[in-house]
Amino acid sequence: MSKTQLPTQAADFPRWYGEVVRRADLAEHSLVRGAMVIKPRGYAIWETIQRALDDRIKATGHKNLYFPLLVPMSVLEQERDLVEGFAPEVAVVTHAGGDELEEPLAIRPTSEAVIWATYAKWIQSYRDLPLLYNQWANIVRWELRPRLFLRTTEFLWQEGHTAHETEREAVAEALTILHEVYADVVENVMAVPVLRGRKSAGERFPGAVETFTLEALMRDGKALQAATSHYLGDGFARTYGVRYTARSGVEEYPFATSWGITTRLVGALIMAHGDDRGLRLPPAVAPDCVVVVPIYTEDNRAEILEAADRIVKRLRSTGIRVTLDDRDARPGFKFADWELKGAPLRLDVGKRDLDGGTVTLVRRDTLASEQASLDRIEQTIEGRLAAIQTELFAQATQRRAAQTFAPATLAELEDILQAASGFATAPWCGSSECEARVKEATAATIRVLALEAEHVDAACIVCGAPAAEQATWAQAY
Secondary structure, eight states: OOSSSOOOTTTOHHHHHHHHHHHTTOEEEOSSTTOEEEOHHHHHHHHHHHHHHHHHHHHTTOEEOOOOSEEEHHHHHHSHHHHHHHGGGOEEEEEETTEEEEEEEEEOSOSHHHHHHHHHHHOOBGGGOOEEEEEEEEEEOOOSSOBTTTBOSEEEEEEEEEEESSHHHHHHHHHHIIIIIIIHHHHHTSOOOOEEEEOOGGGSOTTOSEEEEEEEEOTTSOEEEEEEEEEEETHHHHHTTOOEEOTTSSEEOOEEEEEEEETHHHHHHHHHHOBTTBOOOOTTTOSOSEEEEEOOOTTTHHHHHHHHHHHHHHHHHTTOOEEEOOOSSOHHHHHHHHHHHTOSEEEEEOHHHHHTTEEEEEETTTOOEEEEEGGGHHHHHHHHHHHHHHHHHHHHHHHHHHTEEOOSSHHHHHHHHHTTOSEEEEEEOOOHHHHHHHHHHHSOEEEEEOSSOOOOOSBOTTTOSBOOEEEEEEOBO
16 A cells, blocks of 8 residues: 555454544644644634534524533532443543642533532523523543544543423423434434433433433444433432422423533544545535636646636535635546545636536546536536535434344354444343343444334343343444
8 A cells, every 4th residue: 555545444344443543634633642632624614513513403492501621520520320430541630820720620521410419500490491401511531442533531522401390391492403413413413313212220321210312323333322412310410409490380300301512523524424435525515516627738727716706615615615726736636636625526627628618517425527517517517416415414314223133043143343344233031141141252342222212022032031122233433
């Protein structure tokens, strides 16, 4: 393999991923172990995802706010389940201003504790409910095995924290976020198909009564948790003394949800759509949907650049995100560079094209090229971008179907999971012992259970006892 050639996915998927992140100029390791610098192009992808999420979060009635990065340890330690769940990952500030602090401060691993301690001041009556709040923030969890975007010590996310009068309202809230916000963005913006469902008790968020999840399958057969939405019951309210006067006149505890999505979605984009040439970005999330590459000689350079600039302005006037690549480099270099960076459409502008009133369009997803008339270039490009968005989702859906299995025996289940071949769905009795046995043998976990458990007239694939429901296992990032 040459120095410029990417590793193939089949030969070394982790190395392929790392090289794409580096060469596509998305992120790099920082001076702090486990943390990353998100470079402008990587951040631009995150911004498009963030904007799509924020629009939907606000459309469902939520407002943004912000809480401090630092949490008093005494507040965090009040929530025992939360502390136990995150204890190995919590970073603690013990000194500041040249002195030892009277009380250590945790750098937030998540914000349930500090937010519910504050909600105790905000919630007095049923008239104060529901509280529908979200914050965009950074989080620190001390990661032992970091990978850019996928698992880093510090990452960016949004976290919603809501309070409700009834359990029914809170569960409905968690599911609304799962379907109308998260699944909508991941599938319709990122073009990544997801399984919707519940986590098993062993995989739930610390302190949650129920964790709802979106699970995506990457091209190497491993799963990636794309988003989670938690129904927290009234446990946090009880822990932090949050009570309100109900409509009946008696004091009640409100019911809670929390939900979040992170910069790991950029990693999901790479691994769900990328090929051996690099990224393939869906147009809805691409920083530059169209890249215009002028092809000229010294004699016609000014003419071609002027024509290319006119095309860029026309496209921008219709709202298409477009970039003019007027770098002093050979066209072949630019072609390879934009294939690596995943721009959905490349538009080549040369003398022969212009004389014929056309340009050359090249699709990144298929690498197919065509001549397109300049007279209707805006409409043509809009149609091609829509087709690319649809095709990438269809390809990912077909790939997931081909990598989803229904093993008949425990040995077959373990073979599929040990090879990280994809999703494996089989009857499960519901016991943590059977779940742990599969994990110990294969490093795989139950990724998702159906949103509502349905009776299965079958034996547990692990122990042979009557099954409680179907479970979907996979190795995961």
